[in-house]
Amino acid sequence: MTSYLLGLDAGNTMTKAVLFDLQGKEIGAERRRNPIRFPAPGHTERDADRMWQDSAEAIRALLQETGVEPSDIAAVSTSGYGAGLYLVDERGNPTRPGIMSTDSRANHVIEEWVRDKIAPENELRVQQRLWSGQPAPLLAWLQAREPGLSQRTHRILFCKDFLRGKLCGVFDTDPTDAGIAGLSDVTKQAYDPDFFAALGLEGWVGKLPEIAPSTAVAGKITATAASLTGLLEGTPVVRGVVDVVAAAIASGIRAPSQMSVVAGTFSINSTLHTSPRIDRLPLLQSPYPVDGLYLATEGSPTSASNFEWYCKSVLGPVVAAAAEDSGRTIYESLSSRVQSAMDRPNNILFLPFLFGGPNSAPAGFIGLEAAHTSADIVRAIFEGIAFAHRLDIEALSAGRDVASVELIRLTGGAARSQPWAQIFADVLGLPVEITRCSELGALGTVMASAVGIGEYAN
Structure with a gap:
């Protein structure tokens, strides 16, 4: 039996399902375009359910095209663009459209934080600059304009974590996505309650995803995901890494x-x-x-x-x-x-x-x-x-x-x-x-999955 690793990488324009052998050789790939919505000036959004359906279709097509048996897939992992925002209810269903990292609706929020001199101190808390496509200013914008959204929302997620949750039913994140999202203390790899309090976002703290290791098994392919993707129920799903980190690792x-x-x-x-x-x-x-x-x-x-x-x-x-x-x-x-x-x-x-x-x-x-x-x-x-x-x-x-x-x-x-x-x-x-590989986001995250299932030490 030959073992393979499957990586799902969702960028700003395309989602790619890519199959690799255990030496990192690309076996096949299926791509699906991610339509972008522009509901208002400066707003860039995505239909999260549509992205998931297209991802599942790409995985099924990949298995058919390569002829690889689902039982030969040793592990699955996801990667995706950083920042932006995906909000879901207790069943993992979106409570509003996903927001892209290219979104600029919260520009004035950043301007207010700079004017009120609360930006510098809070940038130090997350060790990076605050900008409009991050979850924090987007949450502030939504909090003011979409009343009731917080009550409907169970979990704050990022792109890769939404897709991985659909695969295995576990909606958490890893240190790379939490860090690049500008929500966690990068040094401690943990959330700082003072950051959210200073920005008036205390009500969202209980909805933050748990931060767990990138190379750990997060869960297993559910029966629902198996029926949609053609994958074998129970296949390990490794947490994975954000695309910026994945590209660097794969390079x-x-x-x-x-x-x-x-x-x-x-x-x-x-x-x-x-x-x-x-x-x-x-x-x-x-x-x-x-x-x-x-x-x-x-x-x-x-x-x-x-x-x-x-x-x-x-x-x-x-x-x-x-x-x-x-x-x-x-x-x-x-x-x-x-x-x-x-x-x-x-x-x-x-x-x-x-x-x-x-x-x-x-x-x-x-x-x-x-x-x-x-x-x-x-x-x-x-x-x-x-x-x-x-x-x-x-x-x-x-x-x-x-x-x-x-x-x-x-x-x-x-x-x-x-x-x-x-x-x-x-x-x-x-x-x-x-690099010889063309799909670096997928390769980087399957390298994490290869560690997660014990094929490589690091």
Whole structure:
């Protein structure tokens, strides 16, 4: 009998069900798009039940496509985007739509906390900066505008924990998700009641998920989940890790000399430290389930999602169809054309701030001329996104307790394009290494599950 590990990774745009063998080789993958709802300006939401149904469908399709017997699945684990918010009742059913980490409805909440001078002290309590896509400001916003929601809600969850709860009926979290959510003391890996009291969120404390080890078995596949997914009832479900941490683990990040860079919906740039950074608080901070280290992250919504917008909104389905007729995706087609534009001058400046920029800087192109081709424009997009990463990395490299980085492990959309990866190396001035696996979130969380079932010591 051959054993396999199944990882379910739900990002901001796609949920992936991926099967690996016990050596980490990818056997197969099924993907389902996660539709985003925009019920009001600045609001980005998701139908949590729809995400679960699509995830179950992806798992069933994966088993059918690979021909793997459910009895050969040794363990299942989940990963997902950090922050945002999923609220459920006692049966694990959503009490409102899920909120994405890209949501900005709570901007004014953060502004009020800064104005009232309660932000700095409470940022120190969770060892990271407070920002609008985190659960705390979102809870404050909901508390003021959706009366009765707290009474209907039994548990506060994050993306991966909602899906794992649907698989095994246990709705808790791990230190990586609780940390990156900005709700727990990263050093103690526990909640601080003073944090919630200071922000007027005492009523939610009893609804916080228990924090338990990332590599422990949380529960087993329930009969209901088995009927929906095709998995075997009783299969172990390991708690798993948040996607930022999963990408770093799967990239082999083990030392402060290595930096994890993810070019996805967000620019995600992370370094390892022997203790949490408090001299200059990063955007995100989390315990790292390797060697007792901590992961500090700077990020912004300025990465490959800008390129995806250009492909979909500017070029449109006709261009995408033409690329697919040639046997390639539109992304692969454009990437190959960029190579032809690398040897000629290009003064186009692209500002990758379609989803928000520093000090409300606008997005757009500067310096376009009639002689420019689509390859020149895409090259400018690639360069603009790489420089946006550099802005975040420079912020991560400021202060006293900084990592001495010698190389970068690049994942996400840019890692699938040789010219784009080279642009990253040129802009950042460091060697860039690419991983062989394409689904790093799923791989990182199944590495946790392999430890959880005793296949590996760590």
